[in-house]
Amino acid sequence: MATNPFWKRSGGVKVPHRKLSQGKAIEQAPLPEEVIVPMGQHLGAPAVPLVKKKDEVKAGQLIAEPGGFISANIHSPVSGTVKNIITMLNVVTSKPMEAIVIESDGQDRQETMPPLKDWKKRSNEDILARIKDAGIVGLGGATFPTHVKLSPPPGKTIDTIILNGAECEPYITSDHRTMLEHGSSIVEGIEILMKLLDCKNVHVAIEKNKPDAIARMKELVSKAGLNTVQITIMPTVYPMGAEKTLVKNLLDREVPMGGLPLDVGVVVQNVSTVKAVHDAVVAGRPLIDRVVTVTGSVGEPKNLMVRFGTPASALVEHCGGVLGDADEVIFGGPMMGISQFSLDAPITKGTNCVLIKKAEVCEERDCFRCSSCIDACPMGLMPTMYVQYAKKKRYEECAELYHIDNCVECGSCTFSCPAKIPLVQYIKVAKAELRKLRAKK
Amino acid sequence: MTEDDTDEVEEQKQWVVSPGPHIKGPKSIDKVMMLVIIALLPATAAGVYYFGPYVLFVIGVSIVTALLTEMIIKRLRKRPFHMDGSAILTGLLLALVLPPRIPLWAVVIGSAFAISIAKEAFGGLGHNIFNPALAGRAFLAVSFTGLMTRWIMPVDSMGADAVTGATPLGEGFTREITNELYRDLLLGNVGGSIGETSALLLMVGGVLLISLKIINWRIPLVYIGTVFAFTLVLGEDPLFHILAGGLMIGAFFMATDYVTAPLTDTGKIVFALGCGILTVSIRLFGGMPEGVAFSILIMNGLTPLIDGHFIPKPLGYQKPEPEDEDESKEGGK
Numbered sequence: 001m002a003t004n005p006f007w008k009r010s011g012g013v014k015v016p017h018r019k020l021s022q023g024k025a026i027e028q029a030p031l032p033e034e035v036i037v038p039m040g041q042h043l044g045a046p047a048v049p050l051v052k053k054k055d056e057v058k059a060g061q062l063i064a065e066p067g068g069f070i071s072a073n074i075h076s077p078v079s080g081t082v083k084n085i086i087t088m089l090n091v092v093t094s095k096p097m098e099a100i101v102i103e104s105d106g107q108d109r110q111e112t113m114p115p116l117k118d119w120k121k122r123s124n125e126d127i128l129a130r131i132k133d134a135g136i137v138g139l140g141g142a143t144f145p146t147h148v149k150l151s152p153p154p155g156k157t158i159d160t161i162i163l164n165g166a167e168c169e170p171y172i173t174s175d176h177r178t179m180l181e182h183g184s185s186i187v188e189g190i191e192i193l194m195k196l197l198d199c200k201n202v203h204v205a206i207e208k209n210k211p212d213a214i215a216r217m218k219e220l221v222s223k224a225g226l227n228t229v230q231i232t233i234m235p236t237v238y239p240m241g242a243e244k245t246l247v248k249n250l251l252d253r254e255v256p257m258g259g260l261p262l263d264v265g266v267v268v269q270n271v272s273t274v275k276a277v278h279d280a281v282v283a284g285r286p287l288i289d290r291v292v293t294v295t296g297s298v299g300e301p302k303n304l305m306v307r308f309g310t311p312a313s314a315l316v317e318h319c320g321g322v323l324g325d326a327d328e329v330i331f332g333g334p335m336m337g338i339s340q341f342s343l344d345a346p347i348t349k350g351t352n353c354v355l356i357k358k359a360e361v362c363e364e365r366d367c368f369r370c371s372s373c374i375d376a377c378p379m380g381l382m383p384t385m386y387v388q389y390a391k392k393k394r395y396e397e398c399a400e401l402y403h404i405d406n407c408v409e410c411g412s413c414t415f416s417c418p419a420k421i422p423l424v425q426y427i428k429v430a431k432a433e434l435r436k437l438r439a440k441k
Numbered sequence: 442m443t444e445d446d447t448d449e450v451e452e453q454k455q456w457v458v459s460p461g462p463h464i465k466g467p468k469s470i471d472k473v474m475m476l477v478i479i480a481l482l483p484a485t486a487a488g489v490y491y492f493g494p495y496v497l498f499v500i501g502v503s504i505v506t507a508l509l510t511e512m513i514i515k516r517l518r519k520r521p522f523h524m525d526g527s528a529i530l531t532g533l534l535l536a537l538v539l540p541p542r543i544p545l546w547a548v549v550i551g552s553a554f555a556i557s558i559a560k561e562a563f564g565g566l567g568h569n570i571f572n573p574a575l576a577g578r579a580f581l582a583v584s585f586t587g588l589m590t591r592w593i594m595p596v597d598s599m600g601a602d603a604v605t606g607a608t609p610l611g612e613g614f615t616r617e618i619t620n621e622l623y624r625d626l627l628l629g630n631v632g633g634s635i636g637e638t639s640a641l642l643l644m645v646g647g648v649l650l651i652s653l654k655i656i657n658w659r660i661p662l663v664y665i666g667t668v669f670a671f672t673l674v675l676g677e678d679p680l681f682h683i684l685a686g687g688l689m690i691g692a693f694f695m696a697t698d699y700v701t702a703p704l705t706d707t708g709k710i711v712f713a714l715g716c717g718i719l720t721v722s723i724r725l726f727g728g729m730p731e732g733v734a735f736s737i738l739i740m741n742g743l744t745p746l747i748d749g750h751f752i753p754k755p756l757g758y759q760k761p762e763p764e765d766e767d768e769s770k771e772g773g774k
Contacts, residue, residue: 013466170464244756254757328457339458359457360465365523368470368567370699371657380755382704406755411462418468419567425460 010249011378012237013412015170015335017209021293021301022173026181028305029292030318033104035077035309037063040090040097041348042137043144044070049100055082058111059307060286062133063100072145072349073135075286076102077307079109091331091345092338099346102309113284124196127281134280135287135349140164140175140241140270141332143350146277149269150196152262158197162250162261163190163204165213165271166234166241169333172353174291177303178272179206179213183220185282189274190221190229192281197267200228204271205250209236238335239410243268245378257406272352292347294319296356297326306347312354313343328359335411362420373413373423379406383413383423390430395437398430407431470566473699474526476655480646481533481694487628487642488635491595492541493603496635500536502545506552507532514561527566531555534574534694537636538687538734539581541593542603547585551577571741572701575734582734592632608632609685610730618678626684637687647693656697659706660713664692667717675725688720691733701741708744708751715740 039046045068057063057076064074083101090097116122116130132147152158163186167175179186190202204221206214218231232250234240244255246268253264261268269277272291279285288307292315295301299320306315312329316322322343330337331351347354373383385402389395398404404427413423488496507528515522535555539548555577563569582589592611593603607613609622609631616622625631629639637643650656665683672682682688696702696716703712716736723732 015464248756256757256759257755259757327455328459328463330461330463334461334463336461337463338461339456339463341456341458343454343456355463357463359459360463361459362465365470365525366565366567368527368699369702369704370473371704372468374704374753378756380753380758382752384704401752403755403758406757409461415462415464415466416468417466418470418473420465420469422460424462428460 010237011376011380011412012239012245013376013416014236015168015238015415017236018170018295019173019176019209020171020295021303022176022210024173024177024302026177026291026303026305029307029310029315031078031104031106031108032307032310032314033106034083035102035104035307036086036088036099036311036346037074037077037102037309038088038090038097038099038346038348039064039067039074040093040095041074041143041308041350042072043142044068044072046097047071047074049085049098051076051082051100053082053084056080057082057102058109060111060288062286063102066145070145070148072137073133073286075135075288076100077288077309078102078104079107080104089341091340091348092350113280113286115284116281119192119281120195127192127196130281131277134276134285136273136276136280137287137349138270139272139276139290139349139352141336141350141352142243143348146269146273149267150193152197152267156262157265158199158262158267159201159265160251160267161190161193161197161199161202162246162266162268163202163271163274164241164243164246164268165204165206165210165217166246167210168207168236168238168241169335169337169353170238171295171355172293172333173295173303174293174352175271176210176213178275178291179210180216182275183216185275185278186217186271187220187224187226187229188282189278190226191224192277193267193269193274194228199267202226202229203232203250204229205232205234205240205246207234207236207240238412238415239378239408242378242408242410244408257403287349290347290349290352292351293353295353296330297323297358298356299323308348309346311344311346312340315347315354316343316356322356324358326356326358328357330355330357335415336409364421365419367419367421370418372416372418376412376416378410378412379408381407383407383427384421386430387421387423387426390426390433393433395430395433399434404430404434470523470525470527473655474530476653477650477694478526478530478533480650480655481537481636483642483645484629484636484639484690485533485537487639488537488541491629491638492593492635493596496536496541498545499539499541499543499548499635500533502548503536503539503552504529504532506549507535507556510553510556511561514557515565518561518565520565525566528556531560531573531577535577537690538574538578538634540589540591541635542591543581543588547581547588550584551581554580567700569700570744571738572695572698575695575738575741578734579738594632595630595638606632608730609681610724612730618681623680623684626681631685634687634690637690640684640689643689643693647689650693650697656693657706657709659709660697660702661692663710663713664688664696664716664720667714668721671718671721672725675721677725682721682724686724686731687733691716691720691737695733696737696740701737701744703744703747703751705748705751705753707753708747711747711751712740712744715743
C-alpha cells in the first residue's frame with residue numbers, strides 16, 4: 001500500500017457500506033419466460049444480430065457478432081424462439097439500440113464450446129480467440145471487451161496484473177460472493193491471465209471490509225502454490241475500485257491523463273470477469289449470465305445468478321417485491337448506478353446490482369466554497385469550478401484550465417457536497433457540450 | 442380524461458429517474474454553520490464571564506439585526522431566505538470582535554452593514570469577497586474610532602463597574618511578560634474584544650472544528666506559525682504575539698471562512714502566510730495596535746487571484762508538449 005504523506009490527500013469519501021446481502025449465497029434466479037437481449041451491452045460498437053424473427057435458438061448460441069474492433073459477441077441466454085427484434089433505449093447510455101426478444105421454451109437446451117482443459121499447452125491466440133468468442137466483457141460495470149484489454153499493443157509490456165475485488169460501491173456484493181463461492185475458478189483464471197500477459201506479478205485487491213473473501217482468496221492462492229500472487233488489503237474508501245484510483249493506491253503509479261493502466265504496465269481485471277474467463281476457457285461456457293445483487297427496499301436482498309435479458313421486475317419479485325414507498329430503481333450501485341425508467345429494464349453484462357430505494361430529493365443551494373468536493377475528488381480536480389463555468393456556459397475553460405476530461409464521474413464530489421449541488425450532472429452537461437464544440441472544430 | 446384513462450395511468454408505476462450519485466453525505470450547510478456556532482460558545486461564555494451581562498445584549502442585538510437584515514434584503518432581491526445559520530454566525534462573530542461596552546446602536550449599524558453591504562450586495566452566501574463580520578468591524582472602526590478603541594478590564598463580579606484600560610497590544614499596556622501574563626492571555630483575563638481574549642477557549646473550539654473536518658488545519662497552523670516565526674525573527678516575544686489580540690479568533694474562525702478563503706490546500710497555505718506577515722507588519726510597523734482584521738480582509742481580496750494561480754495538478758498530469766505542435770502547424774502554413 002502506497003503511503004501518502006499526511007499533508008497530501010488522495011481523495012475519496014467514506015460511504016455507508018449497506019452490504020445487506022453479503023451473507024447470502026448465490027442463488028439461481030428462475031429462468032425468465034422472455035428475455036430482451038440488447039445489442040449494446042458493452043463499451044464500443046453495438047453488436048450486430050445474426051438471427052431473425054422466428055429462428056430457434058439454444059442457450060449459449062451466438063446470436064450477435066461484434067460491430068467493430070471494440071465490441072463483443074452476444075449469445076442467447078435461453079433456449080427458445082426469436083420473437084422480435086426491437087429498438088429500445090440502452091439501460092446505461094439511454095441511446096436507442098437494437099435488442100433481440102427471445103421467448104423461452106423452458107427447456108434450457110444448452111450449447112457450449114469445446115472445453116480447453118489443456119489451455120496451458122495452447123497458444124495465446126487460441127485462448128484469446130476463446131475469450132472473444134465467449135463474448136466476455138469487463139463485469140465490474142465498465143464492460144470493456146476483455147479480449148481487447150488482454151491484447152496489449154506491441155511495445156507495451158505488462159509487469160503487474162491487478163484483480164479488482166475492491167467492490168467499493170455500497171450495497172453491491174456480487175464480486176464478494178463470487179470470490180467466496182467461485183474462488184478456485186478465479187485462481188485458475190489468474191493463471192490464464194499470467195500466461196496470456198506473460199506476467200507473474202499479480203495483486204488481488206480486496207477492500208478491508210471483506211475479511212472472509214480476503215481469507216478465502218489467500219487460502220486458495222497458497223493452495224495453488226502461486227507465490228507471485230499477493231492478496232492486497234485495500235482501505236475501505238470510495239472509489240477504491242475505480243481503475244486509476246486502484247493503480248495509484250496499490251502501486252503508486254499515475255495513469256497518464258487520457259491514458260490507460262497499460263501505459264504504466266498494468267492490466268486491471270474485475271474478479272468476476274476473471275471467473276468468466278476461466279469458465280469460457282476451461283468449461284467452454286459463453287457469457288450468458290452473471291451474479292446480480294438485488295437489494296435495497298426489497299423483501300429479502302439476495303445475490304442471484306441471472307441470465308442476461310431477464311427483466312429486473314422478475315428478480316425483484318423473486319426477492320419479495322418492492323417495499324414501502326421506494327420509488328427509484330437503479331442498475332448498479334448508489335454512487336455510479338443509473339436510474340431506470342421501468343422496472344422491466346433487462347439485466348445486461350454490466351449490471352452487477354439492482355437497487356430499489358426511495359429517491360433522496362435535496363434542494364440545491366449556492367456553493368459556499370467549502371472545498372469538500374476538491375478534498376473528495378480522487379482525480380485531484382476542482383469539481384466546483386465546473387459548476388461555476390457550466391452555469392456561465394464557458395465549457396472550454398472546464399477542459400483547458402480545470403482538466404474536466406480527467407473526471408471519472410465517480411460521484412464523490414456530489415456525495416460530499418453540503419450545499420447538495422449535483423456536481424456530476426453539471427460535469428456531464430459540460431462534457432456533452434464540449435464534445436459538440438470539439439466535433440465542430 | 443375519462444375514468445378509465447386515469448386507471449390505466451395509475452397501473453404503471455412511475456419511477457423516479459435522477460442522476461447519480463443516489464445517496465448523499467451527511468454534511469449540510471446548516472450543520473456546518475451550527476457546528477461553528479457551537480465551537481464559538483466557550484469563547485462567548487468567557488466574554489460574558491469577563492465583561493458582564495451587557496455583552497449578552499451586544500451579541501443578541503448583533504444576531505437579531507443580522508437575521509432581520511438578511512430577511513429584508515432577500516425579500517427585496519426576491520430570493521428565498523434560508524434559515525441556514527450563516528446570518529446568526531455572522532452576527533455572533535461580529536459581536537465577538539467588538540469592544541465590550543460598545544453602544545447597541547453601533548452594533549445595529551455594524552451588523553446591518555456586514556449583512557447588507559459585505560454579504561448580500563455581492564450575491565449572498567457563497568458570493569461575498571470579504572468576510573462579513575470583519576467587514577462590519579472594519580466599517581465601525583473607521584466610522585466610530587472612539588467607540589471602537591474604548592476598552593475595559595475584565596470585571597471581577599458581575600455587578601462591578603467597568604474600569605477602562607489598555608489591551609495587551611495597546612500602547613498603554615504596561616505589564617511585564619511573565620508566566621502570569623501568559624496564563625491571563627490563555628484564560629482571557631485581559632482587556633480586549635468580547636470573544637477574543639481567551640486564547641485557550643478559542644483553540645478548544647478551533648481544534649473541535651478541525652477534528653470534525655469542518656475547517657482545514659492548514660489555515661490556523663500556517664497563520665499562527667507565521668506570526669510566531671516572524672515575531673521571533675524580529676526579536677519580539679513570539680508567544681505573547683500569538684496569544685494576545687485577535688489572532689486566535691482570526692486564525693481559527695475568520696481566516697477559515699469558506700467563502701472568503703482560497704479553495705485549494707496550496708492556496709490556503711499561501712493565504713495564511715500572507716495573513717501572518719500582514720498581521721505582524723501592522724502590529725509592529727503600522728499605526729494600529731492590532732492588524733488581524735485588516736490582514737484577513739486584504740487577503741480576502743487576493744483570494745480570487747490565489748485561486749486562479751494555484752490550480753492543483755490532476756492525477757496523471759503530464760506537461761503539455763512544449764510548443765512542438767504549434768511550430769509544426771506554423772511550418773505547415
